[in-house]
Amino acid sequence: MTEATMSRPGAARGLGLIVKRELGVYFRSRSGYIIASLVLLVTGLLFNVDAVGSSSKYSADVLADFFKDASGVMMFGAAFLSMRLIAEERQSGTLPLLLGSSLTEGEIILAKFLSAWVFLVVMITISVYMPLLIFVRGKVSIGHIFSGYLGLYLLGAAVTAIGTFGSAIAKSQVVAVIIGGAITVVLLLVWMLARVVDGSLGDVFGQLALWDKHFTPFMRGTIALPDILYYLSITAFFLVLARNSLESRRWSS
């Protein structure tokens, strides 16, 4: 074979190959459908019991409660969807195939992350009939629905990136979901520290919290650039950590 006939594939093509395969796995596998079904089922139940409830509420509050409930359920979904991304490759011995390909570790991690996130986005978007019911029967704006879903997608990206990192450092999927879940819980609960710590350190904790300050505006229909940047930063940070973890494998046994 001559050098002219082979080259490093474009990053986009390589990413596309892995994303296509991974999405195929999610859509063909039982586990993908089980996770999606459970997320939608629990979201639907919470919508009826918590968001709609029996007491009278403003439509905007019902919608905000729906996004609050959906965000909690979706985080579980993201953690379980992402646990397999790298850990499964390691368990099944297929990681050398990816590491021996013409893709960088960063591209492999990005492709894996994108596949889980795209599946998550599809899964979350299916729940849109619930906000649309509120839209039809109550008084909420499309902008509020859009804002809530943007928040869900961004929060989902952050939790998926955390799960990808867990999967990159763990030897098994169970350990991966425990690591990803633990980091997510710590980042969720850090707002509690913000309430007991005074001064600028308390502010830092408050700003770090995954849900409290940054998701609440989305669920109330407000889109703010700092909140978008926060979720993008968390996503990028954990993807870089995952890439570094994968790269370090080339130096260790």
Place this chain on the structure above:
Amino acid sequence: MIRAEALTKFYEHKCVVRDLSFSIQEREIVGFLGLNGAGKTTTLRMLAGLLMPSSGRIEIDGHDLLEKPLEMRWRIGFLPERPPLYEDMSVRGFLAFSAQLRGMDDTKAARRVGEVLETTALSEYADAPISTLSHGFRQRVGIAQAIVHDPALVILDEPINGLDPAQIVEMRKLIRSLRERHTVLLSSHNLTEISASCDRLLVIKDGNLVDEGTEATLSAKHGGARRAVMVTLIGNRKAIEGKLTQSALITGFEVRADNDGVVDVRIDITEPKPESLARELIEAGFGLRRLEPVTSELESTFLRLTGAKS
């Protein structure tokens, strides 16, 4: 041509491969021999670009693997000890995916997959899910993914592990056929097989290259083989021991069992052919029920080079 220069690998403070240098000519099939923990797999993984050496240089067709690892990966095909297979995919789908992942466009990948299916005798199973294949066929798919992108160097780590005798014969033919397009470096625990499949052997011990050459040159260089036979004799144990002690054909022996006059003995012999020993034992009046070699020449040489005990 593949050249490894002063390859060294530390895992934390433990040196697994030390100052290892060798070269492999184009279209040569070279076997990597060594005991477990000798550094074979570490070396193969470094050559495959999956592991970075602590120091040293790897050159493939004049290009430095460590300087441009991404650009070099398509020149290498690697079959790890456990074949990397996506079991949910069909053989054809998996091979096409593997080829595209290494930079082949769709058209070339489809053509090359067809060729590789022929080479590895997998055409009949092309559309079968990999999960339904037997161990032997999975191993073939593993080799197919290592060659599908037409690399210059094919590295096979224990390719005959777990295969039955018939599959080993088929695998030997397949490995020999790879030389038409590739340089092959393989490791194996099966000494007979590695000798039959390879043009040349590299013997590694404690991460160092102990020696290299053909089986014949290695055996000659290291003072010939130490040969041993297992013998089952009918007779009195003391008489047998007395005879064996006096025989000039024997350098040592060990009685392994004595069941009412049926005596199993392991005997180290000086001559390459054990017929003389058989004749001498029969002429001494013992019944000879069994005589079989227990070490091949390669095994003897290997044991001597690696310092292992038989």
